[in-house]
Amino acid sequence: MGGDHGCGVVIEGAIQALQADKRIRALYLVGDRAQIHAALPRGGFRDHRMRVVHASEVLTMDDKPAAAVRKKKDSSIVRAMELVHDGKADALVSLGNTGGIFAAATFRLGRIAGVDRGGIATIIPTPDQHFVLLDSGANIECKPMHLAQYAVMGSIYSREILGCQNPRVGILSIGTEESKGNELTLQAFKLCKRLDVNFIGNVEGHDLFKNHVDVVVCDGFVGNIVLKSCESLALAMFSLLKRELTANPGRQLGALLAKNAFRAIRRRMDPEVYGGAPLLGFNGVVLKAHGSARERAIASAIRVSTESIRHDLNGIIAEQIARADERLSAEAAVVTAA
Amino acid sequence: MGGDHGCGVVIEGAIQALQADKRIRALYLVGDRAQIHAALPRGGFRDHRMRVVHASEVLTMDDKPAAAVRKKKDSSIVRAMELVHDGKADALVSLGNTGGIFAAATFRLGRIAGVDRGGIATIIPTPDQHFVLLDSGANIECKPMHLAQYAVMGSIYSREILGCQNPRVGILSIGTEESKGNELTLQAFKLCKRLDVNFIGNVEGHDLFKNHVDVVVCDGFVGNIVLKSCESLALAMFSLLKRELTANPGRQLGALLAKNAFRAIRRRMDPEVYGGAPLLGFNGVVLKAHGSARERAIASAIRVSTESIRHDLNGIIAEQIARADERLSAEAAVVTAA
Numbered sequence: 001m002g003g004d005h006g007c008g009v010v011i012e013g014a015i016q017a018l019q020a021d022k023r024i025r026a027l028y029l030v031g032d033r034a035q036i037h038a039a040l041p042r043g044g045f046r047d048h049r050m051r052v053v054h055a056s057e058v059l060t061m062d063d064k065p066a067a068a069v070r071k072k073k074d075s076s077i078v079r080a081m082e083l084v085h086d087g088k089a090d091a092l093v094s095l096g097n098t099g100g101i102f103a104a105a106t107f108r109l110g111r112i113a114g115v116d117r118g119g120i121a122t123i124i125p126t127p128d129q130h131f132v133l134l135d136s137g138a139n140i141e142c143k144p145m146h147l148a149q150y151a152v153m154g155s156i157y158s159r160e161i162l163g164c165q166n167p168r169v170g171i172l173s174i175g176t177e178e179s180k181g182n183e184l185t186l187q188a189f190k191l192c193k194r195l196d197v198n199f200i201g202n203v204e205g206h207d208l209f210k211n212h213v214d215v216v217v218c219d220g221f222v223g224n225i226v227l228k229s230c231e232s233l234a235l236a237m238f239s240l241l242k243r244e245l246t247a248n249p250g251r252q253l254g255a256l257l258a259k260n261a262f263r264a265i266r267r268r269m270d271p272e273v274y275g276g277a278p279l280l281g282f283n284g285v286v287l288k289a290h291g292s293a294r295e296r297a298i299a300s301a302i303r304v305s306t307e308s309i310r311h312d313l314n315g316i317i318a319e320q321i322a323r324a325d326e327r328l329s330a331e332a333a334v335v336t337a338a
Numbered sequence: 339m340g341g342d343h344g345c346g347v348v349i350e351g352a353i354q355a356l357q358a359d360k361r362i363r364a365l366y367l368v369g370d371r372a373q374i375h376a377a378l379p380r381g382g383f384r385d386h387r388m389r390v391v392h393a394s395e396v397l398t399m400d401d402k403p404a405a406a407v408r409k410k411k412d413s414s415i416v417r418a419m420e421l422v423h424d425g426k427a428d429a430l431v432s433l434g435n436t437g438g439i440f441a442a443a444t445f446r447l448g449r450i451a452g453v454d455r456g457g458i459a460t461i462i463p464t465p466d467q468h469f470v471l472l473d474s475g476a477n478i479e480c481k482p483m484h485l486a487q488y489a490v491m492g493s494i495y496s497r498e499i500l501g502c503q504n505p506r507v508g509i510l511s512i513g514t515e516e517s518k519g520n521e522l523t524l525q526a527f528k529l530c531k532r533l534d535v536n537f538i539g540n541v542e543g544h545d546l547f548k549n550h551v552d553v554v555v556c557d558g559f560v561g562n563i564v565l566k567s568c569e570s571l572a573l574a575m576f577s578l579l580k581r582e583l584t585a586n587p588g589r590q591l592g593a594l595l596a597k598n599a600f601r602a603i604r605r606r607m608d609p610e611v612y613g614g615a616p617l618l619g620f621n622g623v624v625l626k627a628h629g630s631a632r633e634r635a636i637a638s639a640i641r642v643s644t645e646s647i648r649h650d651l652n653g654i655i656a657e658q659i660a661r662a663d664e665r666l667s668a669e670a671a672v673v674t675a676a
Contacts, residue, residue: 127578137512140520174475174562182478182559205566209574221520222560224512228543229564230571236547237575240465240606244599251599257592261582268578 001031001058001076002096004292007039010095013298018047020299021306028053028089030080055079058096065099069107077101081108084284091285091305093276093298101288102138102279109282112314114321117146118281119220120288121157122227123274126209132158132167133216136277137224144187145328147171147217148195152324153280153317154215155197160311161278161304167214170203172222177202184219192217195324234269275300278308280317285309339369339396339414340434342630345377348433351636356385358637359644366391366427368418393417396434403437407445415439419446422622429623429643431614431636439626440476440617447620450652452659455484456619457558458626459495460565461612464547470496470505471554474615475562482525483666485509485555486533490662491618491655492553493535498649499616499642505552508541510560515540522557530555533662572607613638616646618655623647 003010007029014027026049029036033054057075059068069078077096081104083089094101102118111118119135134154139146151169158167171188173181178189180202192199203213205226218226241262245255255262275297276289285308289301308314341348345367352365364387367374371392395413397406407416415434419442421427432439440456449456457473472492477484489507496505509526511519516527518540530537541551543564556564579600583593593600613635614627623646627639646652 127574127581140512172563174478174559205563205568206570208567209570218563221512222563225510225543225556225560226563226567229546229568230543232544232547233568233571234575236465237572237603237607240603241579241599243465244602245596247599247602251596254592254595254597254599257595258583258589259592261579261585261589261592264582264585265575265578269575 001035001055002094002291003289003298004095005294007031007036008041009294010298011036011039011045012041013293013295014050014302015041015045015047016295016299017302018049021303024049024302024306026051026089027302028080028083030055030083031058031076032056053079053083059100061097063097063100065097065103066107069100069103075100077104078108081105081284084286085109090309091287093287093289093301093305095289095291095293095298098137098288101286105279105282105284105286109284109286111281112283112318112321114318114325115149115153115281116143117149118279119146119150119153120277120279121154122223122277123162123271124208124227124230125269125271125274126211127268128211129214130162130274131208131214131216132162133218133223133227134280135218135220135223136227137220138279139220141221142184142219144184144191147184147188147219148191148324148328149281149321150217151192151195151197151199151215152320154217156313156316156320157278157280158214160313160316161307162214164214166198168200168212169197169215169217170200170207170213172205172216172218172226173202174204175202176204176207188217191328194327196320196327231271238266272297272300275302275304278304283314285313339373339393340432340629341627341636342433343632345369345374346379347632348636349374349377349383350379351631351633352388352640353379353383353385354633354637355640356387359641362387362640362644364389364427365640366418366421368393368421369414370394370396391417391421397438399435401435401438403435403441404445407438407441413438415442416446419443419622422624423447428647429625431625431627431639431643433627433629433631433636436475436626439624443617443620443622443624447622447624449619450621450656450659452656452663453487453491453619454481455487456617457484457488457491458615458617459492460561460615461500461609462546462565462568463607463609463612464549465606466549467552468500468612469546469552469554470500471556471561471565472618473556473558473561474565475558476617477558479559480522480557482522482529485522485526485557486529486662486666487619487659488555489530489533489535489537489553490658492555494651494654494658495616495618496552498651498654499645500552502552504536506538506550507535507553507555508538508545508551510543510554510556510564511540512542513540514542514545526555529666532665534658534665569609576604610635610638613640613642616642621652623651
């Protein structure tokens with residue numbers, strides 16, 4: 001119910017995903033039944049695996065997430081989480097209010113044992129590659145341990161889902177030296193050094209788009225600002241490019257001749273191919289797709305969610321988080337005994 | 339002594355600035371005399387207003403700023419600050435270690451009465467305009483009052499030096515509502531509402547490049563990361579553009595026909611025209627130019643520093659900070675009395 005383009009686009013994306021993957025056994029459309037039926041394409045679902053689960057309420061962008069999730073028990077996001085919680089579904093994809101999805105996952109799914117806070121990971125494209133930014137807006141006031149756990153979870157996501165063999169993990173800070181940063185990052189650095197991940201230390205803003213790092217951890221305040229600033233700048237540069245290239249006929253001709261170059265850049269820097277942002281650390285696979293996602297992006301998000309299930313992402317996270325906690329508490333014990 | 343391209347470029351920039359502005363009475367080149375003389379252009383200074391002040395030491399990028407400023411008493415940055423402190427110079431331009439410049443300004447110039455912390459303001463270009471980002475890396479752990487004072491100082495800089503009539507001031511946060519943010523921004527919001535500036539509330543990353551805001555305040559940790567991330571993304575997009583436009587002869591021809599468009603974009607998004615980042619809140623005008631600054635950028639920085647003097651930037655800051663402090667403490671008294 002949460003997308004900018006209405007139910008029809010979501011249904012079409014879901015149909016594409018089902019057509020591409022015969023192993024999906026069922027796909028539930030959770031929301032207002034009347035709206036969903038009204039938005040059905042000609043010929044109905046055209047796939048017996050598609051089902052509607054009615055929910056009479058919707059979380060809006062104005063709702064306070066935690067309070068709304070508690071109050072609107074018949075909202076589509078709460079009902080969808082219950083399907084996952086009850087084992088009727090393995091994964092959930094939503095285009096709605098990010099805070100609401102996060103709150104619903106926290107209350108209805110709960111966190112994987114050992115995980116202190118869930119996080120939202122965003123995959124940000126770069127000219128040569130991409131990197132995972134975690135947390136990108138859910139956990140505003142982080143503790144050092146949260147960043148350490150993000151390092152573990154982000155590393156697993158990068159390896160299992162994005163296919164990066166030995167992901168380089170960095171803490172986003174204001175200098176590469178261990179001594180540079182704020183209280184949070186200085187403490188997190190000490191923890192991350194002890195983890196069984198490929199920790200490369202601090203990374204700066206300058207490192208982000210140079211293929212220096214695969215997983216960037218930070219608190220949700222910083223992550224959200226970096227994510228949105230970069231999105232905003234990329235859009236601004238595209239619009240400036242368009243304005244300048246259409247300023248006179250000579251430039252227009254040049255732009256026409258080089259149009260495949262611009263298309264390639266747009267494709268390269270398009271976050272839609274990654275299918276949305278995974279919420280990591282919960283007892284269930286949850287993906288937040290962009291509110292403006294269209295058919296292709298929704299199909300991608302569904303594809304990514306099935307991959308997360310097949311790779312047993314959450315099983316691996318549970319195992320590695322337990323190992324990380326063991327390492328860190330063993331270290332702490334040594335320090336105390338010394 | 340701190341630039342990437344050596345003394346020669348700095349001297350040439352200084353000569354250009356002197357030629358453009360006959361009202362400058364003296365320009366001191368502070369640094370190693372032998373190196374400066376060796377880098378002189380043919381014909382020497384060609385201007386009697388140019389003088390050399392010898393300094394035997396240099397702050398390097400590896401120095402810990404505060405300690406190095408205390409220890410290296412004969413470093414060029416310390417000697418240059420002394421010229422300002424002693425009234426021999428009105429303004430200082432440096433290409434060196436930002437932390438070192440900030441520490442030297444703190445120790446040798448001191449802060450304007452009433453200013454709790456100095457800050458570094460960066461002017462960031464956008465497709466249609468620019469905005470001032472403050473603090474962009476000096477004050478890592480900020481208090482709410484620091485952000486409020488940045489709102490005042492940034493607003494003055496935007497009006498007096500950048501010519502913005504009624505600068506819109508925003509706090510960088512993760513949502514526009516007053517309730518969105520971290521502890522620091524929530525408290526700073528309450529203070530900024532009471533100031534005599536055009537405070538528009540919180541701004542998000544999405545607002546930065548859309549001409550929604552003229553002065554963006556944040557702590558130095560966030561500011562530095564946003565600044566560097568955006569610089570990095572802009573460079574990455576230029577290099578991607580170049581790669582794609584040279585990929586085959588058709589695109590190359592197109593790029594040639596549209597080359598003025600790319601030139602216009604580069605010029606529009608080039609931070610060098612702003613002449614560097616002012617350090618605000620100190621008893622003296624201080625500008626940090628980019629380490630990679632060339633002649634034109636150095637001349638710009640000198641021009642901006644003379645404008646800051648002529649507009650009595652620091653006099654206005656002193657007056658407005660005193661007024662702001664009065665307003666905020668009067669409010670506090672009312673609250674206490676109630």
